[in-house]
Amino acid sequence: MFIGTKNGGMAKASADCVGEAHGGFATDGSDISGFSHMHDSGTGGVSIICPFSKTISLGNFPLFPQYCPENNLTHCKFTKSQRRVPRGEYNASPGYFDITLADGIRGEATVTEHTALYRFTFPPNATSDGQTNSPVITIDLNDLANTRVGNAAVSVDSKTGRVSGNGTFRPSFGTGRYDLHFCTDFKGGKINEAAIWDRGIPDSRVRDKAFGGHLGGGAYVQFDPSRKEILVRVGLSFMNTSQACQNAESEIPSFDFPAVKRSAEVAWAKKLDVISVVPGGIDNNLKIIFWSGFYRTMISPQDYTNENPLWNSTEPYFDSFYCIWDSFRSQHPFLTLVDPIEQSRMVRALIDIYVHEGKLPDCRMSLCKGLTQGGSNADVVLADAMIKNLGGSIDWDLAYEAVVSDAEEELSSWDHSGRGGLQSWKTLNFIPIHDNDTDGYGMKTRSVSRTVEFAYNDFCIALMAEKMGRLDDATKYFSRAGNWRSLYNADQNSSINGIDTGFVGFLQPRQKDLTWAFQDPANCSPLLNMDSCYLDGGGGETYEGSCWMYTFFVPQDMASLIATLGGPVSFISRLDFLHQSGLLYMGDEQAFLTVFLYHYAGRPALSSQRAHAYIPSQFNNTDNGIPGNDDSGAMGSFVTLTMMGVFPNPGQDVYFITPPFFEEVSVVNGETGKKATIRNVNFDPEYKRIYVQEARRDGKPWTKNWIDHSFFKDGGVLELVLGDKESDWGTKDADLPPSMSTRGKR
Structure with a gap:
């Protein structure tokens, strides 16, 4: 699961799992090690010994909310090896992430373009002598894959609790290194103590520190025990710490969690609303995989x-x-x-x-x-x-x-x-x-x-x-x-x-x-x-x-x-x-294109068969509902395009036509404002009728088994009359998609 506001925001905040979790969070039951603010989508496998594998990316500067045993800061969980807590209930939606940990602490996250906002709710917690325990939030200067190299630095304002800093990290599937800066502010509770931790040990005397190489370290803030809801705002920048603070202050000036969440939801709705469907009574799980595929496709690349x-x-x-x-x-x-x-x-x-x-x-x-x-x-x-x-x-x-x-x-x-x-x-x-x-x-x-x-x-x-x-x-x-x-x-x-x-x-x-x-x-x-x-x-x-x-x-x-x-x-x-x-x-x-290559052999009906074989057998609404890692939403876009009934031959002005998985699907072009609609006639939600018998584009017969981009740019209606047996629609030489050797011959 990933959280973002639109196709382009840097901040994508979620809980992070112990183990191989490329987006930070995974539904694999693993323990939670913190909450971090930037993630990449579905970046592939990890190999400990392989210099070329895609290691887990980003996940820099994680937060960890906790109660320290007996209110003793030296007993806090500072390092990643210490920070493990089982998960409880969780859910997510575009622009929002929510999880309750096994210790009862609830973490919610939402974002703007360069800033993450968290709301941590702490349940009552008492020490052995009956005193009320104090909430603590730690910040680690590392990332998900422990790739920090060179220097890292952190600075703490003991009065306001502002924690700012930076680190240098390695990328996950390439060469070089990058600097990332953060600026963290807190609201919701009086600050008892704010300082530095180093190698798992707090030092209340130190407010600024530089760390070299892989040495562990970061900051912590302890709050008055009377407040149980703490808001944490984390601004981010690749430029400098000052810009990270400016990003945070300009994007989330008031720490209004519901307002930021609503704004993220509105931004996502604007992106997703360009497609509309008439479901035609299909299974709800199919609708879920369609829209979740659309959502995942919009997460990367990042602006x-x-x-x-x-x-x-x-x-x-x-x-x-x-x-x-x-x-x-x-x-x-x-x-x-x-x-x-x-x-x-x-x-x-x-x-x-x-x-x-x-x-x-x-x-x-x-x-x-x-x-x-x-x-x-x-x-x-x-x-x-x-x-x-x-x-x-x-x-x-x-x-x-x-x-x-x-x-x-x-x-x-x-x-x-x-x-x-x-x-x-x-x-x-x-x-x-x-x-x-x-x-x-x-x-x-x-x-x-x-x-x-x-x-x-x-x-x-x-x-x-x-x-x-x-x-x-x-x-x-x-x-x-x-x-x-x-x-x-x-x-x-x-x-x-x-x-x-x-x-x-x-x-x-x-x-x-x-x-x-x-x-x-x-x-x-x-x-x-x-x-x-x-x-x-x-x-x-x-x-x-x-x-x-x-x-x-x-x-x-x-x-x-x-x-x-x-x-x-x-x-x-x-x-x-x-x-x-x-x-x-x-x-x-x-593998994607092979599903539709039957079109070139004059058998578009077989492409439709293959599409319905893979959806939902390998693409479905389960924890294992994607057969491979979703690099930049590739798996998501395959599902969504296939269910829309128009799969591209990329690099060419060709979309293969197969019946959409809905009774009707429409796309509004963001450049022209024109709407293109693909409508199934005789639609069957049980998919016994998945073969095109005849087609009409804007009321006129359309025999080609493919269509070009002008349909989407200029708008129009493509009607597909369906039946339960393969027909001769789209089977003639003149109906096939173009090939280099037949250019100008059809």
Whole structure:
């Protein structure tokens, strides 16, 4: 659970759990170790020994409310190892978090953009001699993953109780370090004592202290025992402590918890109200997963405009692009639908990062460069924005310069941005296994998945070049977009557990001398060595997925891939096997597009079948209702888009049409104010009728099984007449989504 006010606030306050809890709080029954103010959404797994895993991020400067045994401050729980208390009842809603701990202390949290406000309610508590115990709130100068490095400092005003300070921390999936500053004020009780603690020991004489390295430390405030409700306001800033205090004072001047909570709820409602549905009697759990998916999608990236100490700029600055390898597939296209103004600002922020750091990011968090997982997929985000005519003050010439830099200029170290192996890419038309390209240095792995991603990145650049009239460039990049063929081994078969699958022809790694290497097509799937193809998993030639799955990743030219794999009937048989055999893990974002690839083979009804198979079997309203970590709301946007009945092929002006899970769904475009409505006729809430029989756009027949972005930008009504059997709607060649090899032929 995460708390925020809108798509962009820095402050996201919640309780923190002991263990692997990437958003701070998790419904896993673990103990609570405090309350902190900033979290990232669904950032992936943790490995103690792995330098490349996504460790838990943020969670800086946690508060811990407590009664100290016998009112003795030396018995307080200061360090994280001491701060463990079982949980009681809890709940959350957009803009609000509430939990009662097993010791009876209740913690509530709400936020503004840069400030968290807590309300701690302490139950009666007496010492052994019958005296009333005093509430204590501690502040720790560390974060969730204990990544503090260098110096940290804290200052306490003994009269007002204001605690301010800062620390230097490491990011969770990248390189570098960042400084964060805080300013904490209290209201609701007379302060008995406020001072510093160091290595688990309070020192009432010390009001200012600097800490080095990983040394524990922080501050504490003890309150008069007569007051049982304490309000705590925590302002945050990446700039300096003074700005953290200014943020707090300007955003929450009066400590009015109900008013701040209402304001957060209003901000969230404004974001969510762009979509409206007519449920049509569907199960309430489906409505919950739809709206919760929408909510999670809006949490990141986060708007840090005016909180970027790295450079001066009049452009927006967004952080927690976590990671674009995940989010380009569904989250950014979803934001283009529901929040185009903010998506435009994100695109401008990406371009501004290129201006000041020399490359577009593939991943970025806490002002630091993250690791590149595959291709240069910010190229896809920029192309998607251009092709769909996203508004705002986007400098498209500069955007094009940035994507061409990815395609043509290799950094000396390319693990954190850009592409590696460009010499091989340009001369061999693929990335070879054990590439010895000396133009730059990076992890010499993922040769297969990087090849197909580079091909798609270049296709997206070609679309941009074509739209801008740069026809020579377009020709070059369209040609490179066909490089996936270089790794297609037509003779490679596949056996699983010693049984031949009957399918032949898969992507395979290849040597620089053009001879074939080998990776079992099922390797890195749930059926074989699932964990062997992460960045830290031994250097597989596919990333977080198998050759079985990556063989389907030719989103620029599915018509050519279908022909290569033996035609529509053979392709559908192979795609069915991928989904039914256990080879596919829906918890990784590369799986999303495979649900809808039946559209290219003229069988959109089968895409609808697959959508209803995965929702709600793997996406549902339970504690385990997301099959994988929700990087930047990728899982949430997959659910919401799928249930809306329009899933994108990102980087292209294509949305696959399947019947929405509601009787009707409408989206209001934030740029034009126009409403687009998709309406099911003969809707069945039990989903026996999930096949389109015929379609009408604004009253006129619509035979294509896809639609473009003009429908959402200009508004209109798409009516889908449903039946319980597959029809011939959307099955003809002229009805299929465009492919590179069929451009202009349909």
